[in-house]
Amino acid sequence: MGNGTPINMSWAGLMQILLVVVHLQQIICGSVRFSIPEEQAPGVLVGSLSEHFRPPYQLLTQKYLWMDKNTGDFYTTEEKMDREALFPEETKTEECIILHNAVVGPSGDLIQFAVIIEDINDNAPHFENSEIHLKMSEDVSVGTSFLLDDQALDRDAGYNSELSYQLEDSDGVFSLTVEDGPVIMLVVQTALDRETRDMYQMTLVATDRGTGPLSATATLIVTVTDVNDNCPSFSPDSPRSVRIPGDSPKNMLVAQVRATDPDSGSNAAIVYSLSPKVSEQAKNLLSLDSLTGSIRLTQDLQSDSSEELLLKVLASGHHCPPADTQVTVSVLHKANQELAIKIGFIVEHQNETMVLPENQPPTVLAVLELEGDSRFEGSSIAIEGEVPFTLSPQNGKYLLSTSKALDYEMKREHHIFVVVHAEGSVITHSRRAIRVLVADVNDNAPIFVQSHCKLEVEENNQPGMSLLKVLATDADSGYNGRVTYSLDKHTSSIFNINPNTGQLSVSAILDRERQDAHTLTVLAQDSGSPPLESAATVSIQVLDQNDNAPVFITPHFIFFMPENVKPFAQVGRVRVTDPDEGANGNTELHVVSSSGPFVLDNTLGTLHTTTDLDRETHDRYELYLLASDHGHPVALTSTARVTIFVEDINDNQPKVVLPSSNSSCQTVSQTAVTGTIVTKVFAIDADSGLNSEITYTVVMPDPVQNTSPFRVDSMSGNITVAQQLLQKDLGMHHLFIVVRDGGKPAPLYTTVWVNLLVNESVGPCHLDREPTWSGTADLVQTPQKTQICEAVDIRSAQLTLLVGLGMILVSTCWLVATVVLHLKQRRLHHKNRGHIEENEIPLRLQDKYY
Numbered sequence: 117m118g119n120g121t122p123i124n125m126s127w128a129g130l131m132q133i134l135l136v137v138v139h140l141q142q143i144i145c146g147s148v149r150f151s152i153p154e155e156q157a158p159g160v161l162v163g164s165l166s167e168h169f170r171p172p173y174q175l176l177t178q179k180y181l182w183m184d185k186n187t188g189d190f191y192t193t194e195e196k197m198d199r200e201a202l203f204p205e206e207t208k209t210e211e212c213i214i215l216h217n218a219v220v221g222p223s224g225d226l227i228q229f230a231v232i233i234e235d236i237n238d239n240a241p242h243f244e245n246s247e248i249h250l251k252m253s254e255d256v257s258v259g260t261s262f263l264l265d266d267q268a269l270d271r272d273a274g275y276n277s278e279l280s281y282q283l284e285d286s287d288g289v290f291s292l293t294v295e296d297g298p299v300i301m302l303v304v305q306t307a308l309d310r311e312t313r314d315m316y317q318m319t320l321v322a323t324d325r326g327t328g329p330l331s332a333t334a335t336l337i338v339t340v341t342d343v344n345d346n347c348p349s350f351s352p353d354s355p356r357s358v359r360i361p362g363d364s365p366k367n368m369l370v371a372q373v374r375a376t377d378p379d380s381g382s383n384a385a386i387v388y389s390l391s392p393k394v395s396e397q398a399k400n401l402l403s404l405d406s407l408t409g410s411i412r413l414t415q416d417l418q419s420d421s422s423e424e425l426l427l428k429v430l431a432s433g434h435h436c437p438p439a440d441t442q443v444t445v446s447v448l449h450k451a452n453q454e455l456a457i458k459i460g461f462i463v464e465h466q467n468e469t470m471v472l473p474e475n476q477p478p479t480v481l482a483v484l485e486l487e488g489d490s491r492f493e494g495s496s497i498a499i500e501g502e503v504p505f506t507l508s509p510q511n512g513k514y515l516l517s518t519s520k521a522l523d524y525e526m527k528r529e530h531h532i533f534v535v536v537h538a539e540g541s542v543i544t545h546s547r548r549a550i551r552v553l554v555a556d557v558n559d560n561a562p563i564f565v566q567s568h569c570k571l572e573v574e575e576n577n578q579p580g581m582s583l584l585k586v587l588a589t590d591a592d593s594g595y596n597g598r599v600t601y602s603l604d605k606h607t608s609s610i611f612n613i614n615p616n617t618g619q620l621s622v623s624a625i626l627d628r629e630r631q632d633a634h635t636l637t638v639l640a641q642d643s644g645s646p647p648l649e650s651a652a653t654v655s656i657q658v659l660d661q662n663d664n665a666p667v668f669i670t671p672h673f674i675f676f677m678p679e680n681v682k683p684f685a686q687v688g689r690v691r692v693t694d695p696d697e698g699a700n701g702n703t704e705l706h707v708v709s710s711s712g713p714f715v716l717d718n719t720l721g722t723l724h725t726t727t728d729l730d731r732e733t734h735d736r737y738e739l740y741l742l743a744s745d746h747g748h749p750v751a752l753t754s755t756a757r758v759t760i761f762v763e764d765i766n767d768n769q770p771k772v773v774l775p776s777s778n779s780s781c782q783t784v785s786q787t788a789v790t791g792t793i794v795t796k797v798f799a800i801d802a803d804s805g806l807n808s809e810i811t812y813t814v815v816m817p818d819p820v821q822n823t824s825p826f827r828v829d830s831m832s833g834n835i836t837v838a839q840q841l842l843q844k845d846l847g848m849h850h851l852f853i854v855v856r857d858g859g860k861p862a863p864l865y866t867t868v869w870v871n872l873l874v875n876e877s878v879g880p881c882h883l884d885r886e887p888t889w890s891g892t893a894d895l896v897q898t899p900q901k902t903q904i905c906e907a908v909d910i911r912s913a914q915l916t917l918l919v920g921l922g923m924i925l926v927s928t929c930w931l932v933a934t935v936v937l938h939l940k941q942r943r944l945h946h947k948n949r950g951h952i953e954e955n956e957i958p959l960r961l962q963d964k965y966y
Contacts, residue, residue, distance in 0.1 A: 151232040153749050154199040156192045160750055162231065164189045169220040169227065176217040181231070183218065199233045200271045236749060237276040237326025241268040243334040248320065250302065250336065254310040255343045261293065261301040268322035268332055276326035283336070284319040290338070292320075302336075310340040311378040327748070328574075344383035347436035348375045353501055357444040362419035364447075370402065371443055373409040375431035383434065391428035391440065398425040402445065411443065423447045457497060457534055457548045458485040459516075469551040474524040475559055481505075482550070484514040484534060500533040505552075507534070516550070524556040525591040558596040558644025562588040564652040574659045575628040586618040586652055588640035596644035604637035604651075611636055620654065628658040629695040662700040662747025666692045668756040675723070678763045679731040687714065687723040687760060692743045700747040712737030712760065723758070731762040732802045766859025768802040770810050770866050778869040781881035786841045786874055794826070797833035797870060799855045809858040814851055815889075824849060826872060835870060845874050850887040 150163035162181060165173055165188035175183035175190060180197050183190040203212040212233040220227055248266045270277040281300055283292045289308075293301045316338040323331040351374045358371045377384040388409045390399065402425065403414050411427065425445040430438040460483040463470050470481055484497055484507065497514050499507055504522060507514045516532070532550040565587045573583065590597040601618045603611060610624035611634070620638070634656040641649035668690070675688040694701040705718050712734065713726040737760040744753045774796055775782075782795045801808040812833045825845045827838040835851070851870040856863045867889070873881045 148227070148229040149232060150229065151234050152192070152197075153234045153236045154197050155236060155238055156196065156750065158192055158194050160192045162190050162192060165218065165220060165227075165229070169225070170222065172220075172222075174219045176219065180214065181216065188220075197233050198238075199235050199273075200239060202233065235273040235276050237272055237324060237328055237330060239271040239276075240330035241270040241279055241322040241324055241332040243268050243320075243322070243332055245334065247335045247337060249339065251339045251341055252304070252308070253343055254308045254340045255345065256304055256308060258304055258307060260304045262304075264300040264302055264320075264336075266334065267298070267300060268334070270324050272324065272326065276324055278325045279322045280325065282321045282323070284321060286316070286318045289316060290318065302338075308340050310342045310380070311346065314340050314342075314380075316340070342380040342383050344379055344434055344436075346378040346383075347439065348377045348386045348431040348433045349439050350375045350431060350441040354441055355443060356441070357446065359446040359448055360413075360417070361448050362417055362421075364413055364417045366413050366416045368413045370411045370413060370445055372411065373429050373431075373441055373443065375409065375439060375441075377433055379433075385433065387432045389430045389432065389438075391430055394427055395425070398427055398445075401425060402427060404429060411445075417447065419447050456487050457536065458487050459483075459534075459548060459550070460485070468549070469553060471553045471555050472518070472522060473555045473557050474522050475557060476518070476521055478518050478520065480515050480517040481552070482516040483510075484516055485512075486536060496537050497534055498537050500535055500547075503530055503532055505530070505532050522552075522554045524554045524593070525560065528554050528556075530554070556593045556596055558592055558642060558646070558648060560591040560596075560642075561648035561650045562590045562599045562640035562642055563650060564588045564638075564640060567652045569652065569654045570657070571654060572657045572659055573622070573626060575626045575661050576663055577622065577626055579623055579625060581622055583620045583622060583656070584654070586613075586620065586638050586640075586654070588618070588650065588652070590642045592642060592644065596642055598643040599640050600643070602639045602641065604639060607636050608634065613638060626658050628660045628697070629664060632658050632660075632697075634658070660697045660700055662696055662745065662750070662752060664695045664700075665752035665754045666694045666703045666743035666745055667754060668692050668741070668743065671756055673756060673758045675758070675760045676763050677725070677729060677760055678765055679729045680765060680767060681725060681729060683727055684724050687725060690716070690721045690723065690741060690756070690758070692721065692754075692756075694743075694745050696745065696747065700745055702746045703743050704746070706742045706744070708740050708742045708755070710737075710739035712739065714739060714760070716741070723760075729762050731764045731804070732768065734762065735764075735804075736761045764804040764807055766803055766807040766857065766862075766864060768807075769864035770799040770801045770855045770857050772797070772799045772855055772866060772868045774798040775868060775870060778886040779871070779883045781871040781873060781883050783873045783875055783878050783881045784837075784841075785878050786846060786876050788837050788841060790837050790839055792837045793834050794837060794872060795835045795870060797828065797835065797853055797855070797868060799833070799866070799868075801857050803857065803859065806858040806860065811856050811858070813854045813856065815854055824851070825874075826851065828853060835872070841874055846876070848873050852887070852889055 148165070148168050152160070152162045165183075169188065171188060172185050173183055173188040174185055175181060178193065180193055180195050181190045182193050197214070199212050202214070212235075213230045214233060215228055215230055217226065217228050219225065243266060245266055248264065250262060250264070252260075252262060268279055268281075270279060279298070281292055281294055281298075283290060283302075289304070289306050291303045291305050293303055295301065318336045318338070320334045320336045321331055322333075323329050354374045355371045360368070360370055364370075373388065375386050375388070377386055388404055388406050390404050401414060401417075403412055404410070404427075405412070409429070409431075411429075423446075425447070427443045427445065428440055429443060430440050432438040459468070461468075461470065461481070462483065463472065463479070463481050465471075472479065472481070486495060486497055496509075497507060499505060504519045505516060506519045507516055516534075522530070530552040532552065534548045534550065536547075569584060569586065571584055573581075586601065588599050588601070590599050600615045601613050602615060603613050610626075611620065611622055613620050618638075618640075620636070626634075636654040636656065638652045638654055639649050640652070641647050669692070673688065673690055677685075677687050690705065692703050692705065694703050705716055705721060707714070707716050713729075714737065715724050715726050716722070717724065739758045739760075741756045741758060742753055743756070744751050784794045788794065797812050799810050799812075801810055810833075811830045812828050813830060814828045825837060825839050825841055826835055826849060828835050828851065849872045851872065853868050853870055854865050855868065856865040869887045871881070871883055871887065
């Protein structure tokens with residue numbers, strides 16, 4: 117028990133120290149933070165733990181990042197980090213952080229580090245409603261501001277989510293002001309008049325402030341409401357005088373006055389009334405409808421005489437003085453009622469309604485004839501009002517025809533009122549109404565609201581992305597005005613258009629490097645017979661993204677460079693291409709790993725030496741080049757390997773290894789047989805190839821005293837006994853040997869003396885001094901290739917000639933004797949076999965096999 121307390125206290129102290137260490141490590145780990153823009157491609161370097169912790173490294177979760185266990189570098193994976201998807205509830209001012217756990221160090225410590233996902237401008241603003249409606253009174257003062265509650269939203273953060281607004285197609289009537297908040301106010305710039313224009317349709321554009329700004333649009337529709345700023349007035353076509361027969365029935369419509377008020381709604385309400393000055397007789401016979409302005413009979417007429425009734429009609433509006441008009445009603449005697457208009461229709465009709473196709477030239481529609489009391493001479497038929505029809509008298513009758521081609525799009529229905537004029541007045545009861553319906557023909561081709569649209573789209577889009585919506589209208593009706601959309605047959609199949617809505621989309625990923633612009637021809641065709649169509653052009657400019665890394669023309673460049681070139685000599689040219697455009701396609705070259713004296717001209721892409729090259733010191737060099745573009749948001753890179761072989765030139769002369777000096781001496785026994793190798797000349801050359809191939813040549817000293825009994829092999833340098841050593845060969849032999857290489861254009865050489873002492877006994881050999889060469893100094897150009905001491909005196913030559921002639925004579929005699937013996941032997945052989953030659957069959961084996 118006495119020893120227990122210190123042990124427990126020791127363990128408690130260790131635990132406290134451990135907790136302190138862990139806490140300190142957590143503090144350190146908590147301060148390790150990295151950041152990366154969202155939506156990065158796979159393989160982008162995010163950061164490295166090597167600056168904070170020792171290897172090895174292991175990342176516990178690898179959904180968005182993977183880590184090199186040796187270097188601690190960690191990179192993005194195929195799973196892209198979308199800030200808005202990962203943190204949909206975060207406010208735009210808060211950092212979006214992903215915590216990662218890793219095991220680091222030799223002891224396997226668990227650490228946690230933060231990766232901040234930085235926002236990029238990958239979300240365009242959007243309006244919740246595509247149309248914003250606003251109402252304002254026409255008497256609103258200039259400078260009045262109206263709050264627009266429908267603001268655009270942007271899911272990005274920072275500058276990428278800050279929006280600016282612009283108003284288009286306002287014609288100077290409205291403007292925008294944006295205050296802090298932001299608060300968007302629509303300001304009235306000019307006076308409004310509902311009767312002139314009751315609606316304004318504008319485009320509200322919201323644009324973010326990010327790099328490569330994105331925008332959205334909404335249609336702003338302002339409806340101008342009416343105020344009572346106009347008073348009623350009678351129409352010019354309101355009747356001023358009418359005639360009615362004396363036996364007209366009760367409730368017959370005598371006339372209908374018409375007044376108008378340009379205002380709308382209750383402000384345009386008109387109340388008709390009779391002036392107090394109208395006579396009591398007129399009030400008793402005629403009544404006026406206060407709402408419609410219809411004047412009717414209050415009783416049946418039985419009048420045998422003519423009379424006139426004068427009516428003064430008032431039209432009153434709210435807070436307006438009444439407008440007035442005067443109508444004279446002439447009551448005729450009964451005989452006038454027999455006048456009537458007889459209509460003979462020429463074109464198809466039903467219930468006095470004719471249907472006439474539009475665009476027809478002036479056409480006769482009917483024949484009109486006046487029937488009734490013949491006492492009214494000078495009566496005629498006329499058309500009331502301004503209508504595109506005429507009456508032409510023809511032999512007491514009238515031809516009703518069109519005065520010009522009818523246009524369905526201008527007016528679809530016409531009413532022709534034909535009346536009788538007699539005694540200078542209109543006989544009201546004889547009025548005939550003829551209705552003409554204009555039938556539509558397909559005479560209007562669809563018209564595009566915008567005949568040429570320009571659009572910019574970034575490459576690498578999502579397949580199926582909507583581009584824009586085209587709109588065409590057709591003034592015809594029914595099937596003639598039903599418009600469908602299509603693309604020209606020469607348009608690429610990757611583009612599609614909704615035939616009903618005109619929504620244009622692209623079904624494939626656009627690649628600017630393959631095609632940077634597309635021109636689409638959109639056709640709008642109606643459903644008439646035959647159909648009519650029109651065309652619009654959509655020009656799509658594909659914007660570049662940095663999606664192509666620089667590419668070397670070969671991954672491995674090989675150059676050959678002769679040694680001993682001057683410094684800054686050009687080694688070769690390195691070419692790199694990048695199909696992107698602008699900064700995304702501007703490349704820069706760097707030497708990232710080099711083992712030699714080379715520098716890169718980044719402008720021309722050429723490699724140069726910085727010092728002299730020596731093949732014997734270094735015969736080849738390896739270096740690596742890095743090509744980087746200036747793309748945004750991340751520059752792309754690629755590497756290439758460069759191998760430079762240093763070519764040899766003949767700048768080293770052979771170096772003799774054996775013999776070690778010109779004063780070396782070798783003793784040769786007199787008993788050495790022919791072919792015995794007595795010594796060897798050996799040399800080396802630091803060059804390569806032909807420049808290092810060595811040959812050995814003996815140069816004969818002058819004068820020559822004796823024939824040398826030694827021979828030198830030109831390739832191996834072996835010195836052998838060329839003939840039997842005689843008594844006369846005893847003594848010292850000095851061989852002057854030239855050692856040459858095979859260099860071009862002129863070989864290099866060195867010389868050496870080989871000193872051989874022929875003696876009866878083998879013993880040490882010594883020279884008092886080195887031999888000297890007394891011959892020509894031009895050993896390279898004019899070497900003597902003869903063997904050592906091959907020059908002989910005249911007596912020796914004569915003796916050699918005699919011996920040769922003797923041998924030729926003996927050989928000739930021997931040949932003659934041999935031929936004679938052969939002929940004798942052959943003749944004897946033929947005699948012995950002659951009796952059987954008839955039974956033998958000769959075989960030509962010799963011809964067949966030889």
